[in-house]
Amino acid sequence: MQIVRTAAELRAALAGATRTAFVPTMGNLHAGHVSLVELAKRHGTPVVASIFVNPLQFGAGEDFERYPRTLDADCGKLDAAGCDLVFAPDVAEMYPVPQTYLVQPPDALANDLCGAHRPGHFAGVATVVTKLFNLVQPHVAVFGKKDFQQLRVIRDLVAQFNLPIEIVAGDTLREPDGLAMSSRNAYLSAAERIQAAQLYRALAEVKTAIEAGERDFEALATRAARCLKMAGWRVDYVAVRDAATLAAPAPGCRLVVLGAAWLGATRLIDNLEVDAPPAP
Ligand code: PAF
Numbered sequence: 001m002q003i004v005r006t007a008a009e010l011r012a013a014l015a016g017a018t019r020t021a022f023v024p025t026m027g028n029l030h031a032g033h034v035s036l037v038e039l040a041k042r043h044g045t046p047v048v049a050s051i052f053v054n055p056l057q058f059g060a061g062e063d064f065e066r067y068p069r070t071l072d073a074d075c076g077k078l079d080a081a082g083c084d085l086v087f088a089p090d091v092a093e094m095y096p097v098p099q100t101y102l103v104q105p106p107d108a109l110a111n112d113l114c115g116a117h118r119p120g121h122f123a124g125v126a127t128v129v130t131k132l133f134n135l136v137q138p139h140v141a142v143f144g145k146k147d148f149q150q151l152r153v154i155r156d157l158v159a160q161f162n163l164p165i166e167i168v169a170g171d172t173l174r175e176p177d178g179l180a181m182s183s184r185n186a187y188l189s190a191a192e193r194i195q196a197a198q199l200y201r202a203l204a205e206v207k208t209a210i211e212a213g214e215r216d217f218e219a220l221a222t223r224a225a226r227c228l229k230m231a232g233w234r235v236d237y238v239a240v241r242d243a244a245t246l247a248a249p250a251p252g253c254r255l256v257v258l259g260a261a262w263l264g265a266t267r268l269i270d271n272l273e274v275d276a277p278p279a280p
Pocket of ligand 1: 025026052054058072125128129147150
């Protein structure tokens, strides 16, 4: 596996590539990322992973500085997973001049759910992903469903800018107690880690109730948020949405239950797609 740090090295390494499959990451990789690389291998070759902690998608006071940088361990995992090339630029390589041109998702998406609590986050994501797409020029790009709203933003970005890139979604991997794998789980204390699966369980209860025919989505989400608050969480949101658009559910649409909440200083997100349509 080759590791490159600059755009010029990346371009040289990819000369002649015809069906590049790309997995963008911020590093501190876990089994969920490895599964995305394995998925990418089924869709193209070479498989390129990027590792870049993107300052543009972190707000003031967020965890940009403390976000774990574990390049050597990450490269070991990527190599073992069969990744061919790692692009690990530094901030000056990605942003040689201040990034004054931004890719701004529409307000309805950018300022909703996670965006309502992380102003500018999705513009930061859309901008860096556009830059990475231009640098890597992949045929296929793989994103995890754990960042469900991010996946929506990327799919819309690719469609509306006519980017010739197929977006493939990878399922969320979970710990045995249901906690979604996330780089941010590393922040949890031992006691918080025991509690952390409560977010998954709260969303799972909403999903189960909907699959059993419950139709008052608002009440279900409010009850789930209340349970989390009583257990000591600070809840950003629990919501039931149209899984395709993330808008308020229209009758008969596919649904997704999403949540974001803080356990101490750690913000966790999760989501569960609802299997059955709501009962008539
Ligand atoms: O999902 C992530 O790790 C990041 O948001 C991404 C897509 C690599 C952009 O920085």
